[in-house]
Amino acid sequence: MNLDFICYPIGMLVKLLYNMVSILDTNILSAYAISIILATIFFKLILMPLTLKQTKSMKVMQELSPQIKEIQKKYEKDPQTLQRKQMELYKEANYNPMSGCLPMLIQMPILIAFFYVIRQPVQFIFQDQAFFDAMNKSFLWIKDLGYTENFLFENGTFNGLSMGGLTIPFIGGVFPILAIMSGYSTYLTSKMTTASQPSMNEQQASTQKTMTMMMPVMLFVFSIQMPAGLALYWVISNIFQVVQQYVILNSSKKPKEELK
Structure with missing residues (x-):
């Protein structure tokens, strides 16, 4: 799927944000890192009506789950x-069982396009390789978001935490914090989604459990192999989603009220 028609406008927005926050650029928190964080939050806010619809649908299923379980037990031999x-x-x-699928299908092309933009910042954002190579891309303990978090530079230092010019290899290098946060935040979102689903048979439950455990591992492995800027995007996106789902799933409104 060619998503360039979405990627280039997203890249223009990230570049605009980068220009706006360039005065905040420091060795600890670069304008590039800030622009990724702000762009991630911006698109999560833009997509919020869709994600709210999806999360409210999850809440309805959560509240209907005891009744569904009772029906499944009563008519298990009569499909x-x-x-x-x-x-x-x-x-x-x-409640429409498909109401939670449509918002997700609409969101996916935008989220995937944003992923492509952060993965290929020169093509979609800066359009200047020399400028991108020279710019500051630091984020807290990470020296350069354009490299993997455990990248080993030519001078023998990791893309990790430095104190007084001395790199501490276990932070970001041997112990990739951002990649771990990426995997753990994925686990939290998967766990919250699974908890809101109706009761499943043994095979479905086993499959769901496997997916809940495998996805975080896959995202962790992915995050330590790709530029750290992608992991930053994924972590910020997941944190936003976890907070949103928690607020909605623990609200006191009834299902019918939630779907209005």
């Missing part, structure tokens, strides 16, 4: 009646 009873329950709750 047709089971399906009919579930649909009746959904209708009574004014």
Whole structure:
């Protein structure tokens, strides 16, 4: 899928943000890092109506879960009646089982395009390799977001934390904090999503459990192999989503009210 028509406008926005915050550029927190964080938050806010719809749908399923479990137990040997009873329950709750899928399908091209932009900043944001190579790309303990968090520079130092000119290899190098945060935040979002789903049979539950454990591992491995700027984007995005889901899933409103 060619998403250049989305990538270039996103890249223009990141460049605009970069120019706006360039006066804040420091050796600890670069304007590039700030622009990634602000752009991530901006797009999460833009997509919030869709994510709210999706999360509210999850809340409805969470609250209907005891009733669904009871129906599944009662009609486990009669699949047709089971399906009919579930649909009746959904209708009574004014809930469409597909309501949580459409927002996700609309969001995906934008999120994937943003991923491409951060992965190829020269092409989509700065359009100048020399400028990108020379600019400050630091973020807290990371010297350069354009490299992997555990990258070993020619001078023998890791892309990690330095104190008084001495690099501490376990921070960002041997112990990649951002990659770990990427995996753990993915685990939290997966866990919250799974908790809101209706009761599943043994095979479905086993598959879901495997996915919940595998996705964080995959994101961790991915984060230590790609530029640290991507991991920063993913962590900020996940933190935003976790807070949003927590607030909605723990709100006191009823399902019908949530879907309005």
